[in-house]
Amino acid sequence: MATDSAGRVTPGGAAPGHGPAGEGPEAGAGPTHDGRTLRFGEIEDSDVERVVALWDACGLTRPWNDPRLDIAQARTGATSTVLVARRGQDVVATVMTGVDGHRGWVYYLAVAPAEQGHGIGAAMLERGERWLAAAGARKVQLMVRDGNPAAEFYEARGYEVQRVAVLGRWLA
Numbered sequence: 001m002a003t004d005s006a007g008r009v010t011p012g013g014a015a016p017g018h019g020p021a022g023e024g025p026e027a028g029a030g031p032t033h034d035g036r037t038l039r040f041g042e043i044e045d046s047d048v049e050r051v052v053a054l055w056d057a058c059g060l061t062r063p064w065n066d067p068r069l070d071i072a073q074a075r076t077g078a079t080s081t082v083l084v085a086r087r088g089q090d091v092v093a094t095v096m097t098g099v100d101g102h103r104g105w106v107y108y109l110a111v112a113p114a115e116q117g118h119g120i121g122a123a124m125l126e127r128g129e130r131w132l133a134a135a136g137a138r139k140v141q142l143m144v145r146d147g148n149p150a151a152e153f154y155e156a157r158g159y160e161v162q163r164v165a166v167l168g169r170w171l172a
């Protein structure tokens, strides 16, 4: 990873290691807008509580979704993961990705509130897309809750509103 002339994060850089996109623990290390190093990689056990706290801070948790269970299931699946961006011991950003056998999906894209607006979200999303593409996905989809201004962020990155209704039912 690197930064552009304005100090914004760009997602470049090789990613050796495990996982479909080869996300190693030090993949894409590089300085960010404030000159401090950000490291991309897959979530580890020691990250879990920090990730849950980040999702809480970003307003992504809901009573009906157990975030620890969501993380555990994504980590268990052969075609899903949670990618994180770390600065030291802190988790600054996340994205959960997975291929369901047909499409690639993105969930829990989050950047710590104090770190937003510096290109980290765009870099994290691109990391997730690369992971999905390496896992065989030809299309990536995501759901944005009504009223979330992040929809504009996605549309600026080439995502289009799909004219479908998403229906769901709990199985367990």
Ligand SMILES: CC(C)(COP(=O)(O)OP(=O)(O)OC[C@H]1O[C@@H](n2cnc3c(N)ncnc32)[C@H](O)[C@@H]1OP(=O)(O)O)[C@@H](O)C(=O)NCCC(=O)NCCS
Pocket: 058, 059, 060, 108, 109, 110, 111, 112, 115, 116, 117, 118, 119, 120, 121, 122, 123, 143, 144, 145, 148, 149, 150, 151, 152, 153, 156
């Ligand atoms: C959405 C989110 C991940 C973006 O992260 P970020 O690091 O702030 O985004 P970036 O700095 O990479 O922004 C890239 C661009 O999107 C724009 N942007 C970022 N967040 C935006 C938002 N909420 N609404 C509109 N535009 C937004 C930025 O202005 C920037 O535009 P530019 O490239 O023209 O300058 C972050 O705002 C966040 O964590 N939000 C809370 C959690 C959330 O809602 N996640 C999405 C769940 S579906």
